[in-house]
Amino acid sequence: xxxxxxxxxxxxxxxxxxxxxxxxxxxxxxxxxxxxxxxxxxxxxxxxxxxxxxxxxxxxxxxxxxxxxxxxxxxxxxxxxxxxxxxxxxxxxxxxxxxxxxxxxxxxxxxxxxxxxxxxxxxxxxxxxxxxxxxxxxxxxxxxxxxxxxxxxxxxxxxxxxxxxxxxxxxxxxxxxxxxxxxxxxxxxxxxxxxxxxxxxxxxxxxxxxxxxxxxxxxxxxxxxxxxxxxxxxxxxxxxxxxxxxxxxxxxxxxxxxxxxxxxxxxxxxxxxxxxxxxxxxxxxxxxxxxxxxxxxxxxxxxx
Amino acid sequence: xxxxxxxxxxxxxxxxxxxxxxxxxxxxxxxxxxxxxxxxxxxxxxxxxxxxxxxxxxxxxxxxxxxxxxxxxxxxxxxxxxxxxxxxxxxxxxxxxxxxxxxxxxxxxxxxxxxxxxxxxxxxxxxxxxxxxxxxxxxxxxxxxxxxxxxxxxxxxxxxxxxxxxxxxxxxxxxxxxxxxxxxxxxxxxxxxxxxxxxxxxxxxxxxxxxxxxxxxxxxxxxxxxxxxxxxxxxxxxxxxxxxxxxxxxxxxxxxxxxxxxxxxxxxxxxxxxxxxxxxxxxxxxxxxxxxxxxxxxxxxxxxxxxxxxxxxxxxxxxxxxxxxxxxxxxxxxxxxxxxxxxxxxxxxxxxxxxxxxxxxxxxxxxxxxxxxxxxxxxxxx
Numbered sequence: 001x002x003x004x005x006x007x008x009x010x011x012x013x014x015x016x017x018x019x020x021x022x023x024x025x026x027x028x029x030x031x032x033x034x035x036x037x038x039x040x041x042x043x044x045x046x047x048x049x050x051x052x053x054x055x056x057x058x059x060x061x062x063x064x065x066x067x068x069x070x071x072x073x074x075x076x077x078x079x080x081x082x083x084x085x086x087x088x089x090x091x092x093x094x095x096x097x098x099x100x101x102x103x104x105x106x107x108x109x110x111x112x113x114x115x116x117x118x119x120x121x122x123x124x125x126x127x128x129x130x131x132x133x134x135x136x137x138x139x140x141x142x143x144x145x146x147x148x149x150x151x152x153x154x155x156x157x158x159x160x161x162x163x164x165x166x167x168x169x170x171x172x173x174x175x176x177x178x179x180x181x182x183x184x185x186x187x188x189x190x191x192x193x194x195x196x197x198x199x200x201x202x203x204x205x206x207x208x209x210x211x212x213x214x215x216x217x218x219x220x221x222x223x224x225x226x227x228x229x230x231x232x233x234x235x236x237x238x239x240x241x242x243x244x245x246x247x248x249x250x251x252x253x254x255x256x257x258x259x260x261x262x263x264x265x266x267x268x269x270x271x272x273x274x275x276x277x278x279x280x281x282x283x284x285x286x287x288x289x290x291x292x293x294x295x296x297x298x299x300x301x302x303x304x
Numbered sequence: 305x306x307x308x309x310x311x312x313x314x315x316x317x318x319x320x321x322x323x324x325x326x327x328x329x330x331x332x333x334x335x336x337x338x339x340x341x342x343x344x345x346x347x348x349x350x351x352x353x354x355x356x357x358x359x360x361x362x363x364x365x366x367x368x369x370x371x372x373x374x375x376x377x378x379x380x381x382x383x384x385x386x387x388x389x390x391x392x393x394x395x396x397x398x399x400x401x402x403x404x405x406x407x408x409x410x411x412x413x414x415x416x417x418x419x420x421x422x423x424x425x426x427x428x429x430x431x432x433x434x435x436x437x438x439x440x441x442x443x444x445x446x447x448x449x450x451x452x453x454x455x456x457x458x459x460x461x462x463x464x465x466x467x468x469x470x471x472x473x474x475x476x477x478x479x480x481x482x483x484x485x486x487x488x489x490x491x492x493x494x495x496x497x498x499x500x501x502x503x504x505x506x507x508x509x510x511x512x513x514x515x516x517x518x519x520x521x522x523x524x525x526x527x528x529x530x531x532x533x534x535x536x537x538x539x540x541x542x543x544x545x546x547x548x549x550x551x552x553x554x555x556x557x558x559x560x561x562x563x564x565x566x567x568x569x570x571x572x573x574x575x576x577x578x579x580x581x582x583x584x585x586x587x588x589x590x591x592x593x594x595x596x597x598x599x600x601x602x603x604x605x606x607x608x609x610x611x612x613x614x615x616x617x618x619x620x621x622x623x624x625x626x627x628x629x630x631x632x633x634x635x636x637x638x639x640x641x642x643x644x645x646x647x648x649x650x651x652x653x654x655x656x657x658x659x660x661x662x663x664x665x666x667x668x669x670x671x672x673x674x675x676x677x678x679x680x681x682x683x684x685x686x
Contacts, residue, residue, distance in 0.1 A: 203372055204405035206392040208419030208470065218418075222409045 037275035038068040048271050072276035082277065085260040086284065092256060093239040096178045097232050103179065104186035104231060112194035126184050138177055138248050145173050174250035178239055186231040193227025233292055237285050257281055321384060323348040323506050324474060329378035331364050338364040340530030341378065346508065351500050353521035354510045361530040362510045366476050369508065370399045382474065398472035402479040404463035406451040412462050413447040419470040437465040457488050477509040481516065493520055514554050526550050548684045551599040558605065558651050560598045561686055571678055574598060578648035583622050584681035597686040604680040605653035607641060607666060611673045624675045629666050641666060643674050
């Protein structure tokens with residue numbers, strides 16, 4: 001009833017704006033990518049066929065449509081390289097997200113328990129690294145992790161190890177880089193959820209016989225699940241498509257899908273296969289988003 | 305309504321000993337003393353109200369009883385045992401929170417069962433007690449709803465059921481009705497009284513609403529600046545306030561200042577500054593100074609067009625003060641008049657509207673006599 005009135009007039013017109021944005025900057029480019037993924041590669045400019053030429057007449061366009069094929073997608077399924085890349089990406093993203101939750105939750109929880117006046121400062125400390133370029137921060141990690149880098153020097157000085165350890169070009173280095181880069185995206189939504197939690201709920205839990213630990217697991221944790229979900233999505237999705245961190249910090253034996261895509265696009269100049277990889281990746285990433293959206297909608301409906 | 309809930313055991317301790325003893329309890333926050341040494345005893349089965357303006361320390365005192373705050377000095381004895389060091393989750397005390405503090409992720413049933421599960425009761429026992437509580441607060445059919453699917457009044461009842469489910473020896477209620485509208489509040493007040501009698505439980509309610517306190521409580525403790533100004537039954541509090549502050553805080557009152565002129569047995573004659581001479585009943589406790597103030601409730605001031613014959617009602621008509629009506633407020637059941645006395649003082653008089661037609665009404669600028677009995681005056685230190 002009142003919901004409909006809310007979206008009347010200017011409000012409804014304003015609601016069109018994000019749709020227009022989606023159409024212009026997402027659906028339209030995605031249409032191009034999808035079209036290229038159905039083409040086949042040639043050595044030409046542009047490096048694929050068929051090319052739609054609206055001036056060539058109806059018959060030519062019909063012929064162009066007929067030339068489209070699912071060949072590239074068949075290749076993605078048949079060649080281990082691609083399947084393994086996808087699997088690797090999803091596995092890395094899952095493990096990294098789990099580590100991020102394990103590290104981010106205590107930090108966010110601690111921040112939310114700080115005295116009010118310290119909280120903005122803690123928030124700044126989380127955000128400040130963003131003021132340095134992402135690429136520079138990853139290169140700094142290379143510096144720290146290399147053979148005669150800071151980490152090895154410290155470990156040797158402390159006699160933890162007797163010879164320099166190989167850090168670079170390992171999964172450890174990659175996870176370190178990913179967790180380091182994405183931690184704020186995990187902490188901020190978690191902190192937002194935890195900070196707005198009503199402290200009288202914990203008092204009520206104590207009043208009803210819960211110890212502090214019980215109160216955490218029975219009240220704080222379940223109420224922070226939306227924050228965990230938001231943080232996990234915010235991290236998982238970009239990590240799946242991550243290119244820079246695995247390329248600079250991980251070994252080259254098992255590439256993530258972003259690296260494979262880069263390889264197809266720039267090294268092999270195979271735009272159609274690269275486009276097919278991007279299309280499948282998008283579909284894979286939309287799936288968890290839809291699940292999340294469903295969960296949220298169910299929560300909203302329950303609230304009514 | 306089930307009657308089997310009445311058999312909740314009232315546990316331990318001898319019957320005569322007070323359930324709760326508060327002994328000179330002090331709580332400071334930084335330099336601010338929120339609770340400044342009140343002492344109080346509360347009997348088993350009593351409905352006690354802590355009444356005071358916001359910031360008087362009543363909520364802090366309640367939170368110390370629940371265990372959320374630790375006293376800086378003094379003792380709190382429950383059944384004769386000092387509970388100052390006992391954490392909230394180990395106290396046989398439950399609290400109903402002002403904002404209800406219902407767990408938003410749990411259903412009505414799970415909210416009520418929360419405390420029972422922590423007490424590790426068997427499943428069947430939990431289920432039967434939850435059903436009992438749901439019936440007690442009349443929430444049948446709502447068990448599976450989440451708090452945000454309930455109305456304000458329903459949430460209030462879930463909070464009450466949750467706090468009662470553990471059968472606490474003492475139930476603390478922090479402004480439990482503040483969030484309800486007037487009509488619902490009045491219904492809930494009588495509902496709370498019914499429950500308290502039915503369960504034979506001891507209730508301590510914190511409120512800033514004096515009508516609420518007077519309607520529900522057996523005794524009221526009036527707090528101001530962290531101290532207990534007076535602990536008394538509602539009637540005593542209203543008719544025999546101990547201080548000018550209490551007289552002014554509880555109900556409407558006329559305060560007339562003056563000096564004691566003479567004493568004569570149970571009466572004293574006071575020369576007031578702006579209302580002439582007033583005869584008042586001497587207070588039970590001797591006054592330390594001659595400077596006093598007289599408190600008279602507005603409904604005890606009567607009005608008439610001319611002075612009543614002294615022999616008609618000698619007792620009541622002993623104080624006769626003439627003045628002019630300067631304000632009339634018709635309130636339905638009563639009409640409030642403002643009368644400026646010839647001496648300059650302004651008296652409020654409440655006249656019950658006992659007849660439908662306005663035969664007794666006075667109008668602004670009308671000359672009237674305001675009269676009241678000496679027994680209706682309370683003499684206080686200013």
